[in-house]
Amino acid sequence: MLTLSIEIEKHINKLVNPLKEEDALNEALKLKLTKKELKLLKAWAEGIEIETIKEKLSLDEERYTELSSKLIKKLNQEKTKQAICR
Numbered sequence: 001m002l003t004l005s006i007e008i009e010k011h012i013n014k015l016v017n018p019l020k021e022e023d024a025l026n027e028a029l030k031l032k033l034t035k036k037e038l039k040l041l042k043a044w045a046e047g048i049e050i051e052t053i054k055e056k057l058s059l060d061e062e063r064y065t066e067l068s069s070k071l072i073k074k075l076n077q078e079k080t081k082q083a084i085c086r
Contacts, residue, residue: 007045008084011072017085028083037071 004026005019019025029038036057043053054064074080 003045003047004042007041008075011075012081013076015081015085019084020086025084032080032083033071033074036067037074040067040071 004022008019008025009015020028029041033041039057040053043056048056050064054060057064057067059067
């Protein structure tokens with residue numbers, strides 16, 4: 001799940017503390033993100049192509065863009081950062 005940590009770090013503007021370990025990180029993300037946002041983040045971490053992600057999550061272009069934007073905003077919220085960092 002190191003790829004999930006790497007993916008999260010790509011989208012967070014400023015990360016002061018290191019991310020939690022895999023299991024704790026997953027639990028914190030489940031509390032802070034919707035199921036679709038979490039699936040999207042994991043798909044990004046796995047390197048799945050955007051078209052495949054959209055098909056898998058039943059998203060059109062507009063909804064994909066909206067979901068991506070919301071996900072990145074949530075990852076950058078202080079409460080989320082506190083929840084996913086050690």
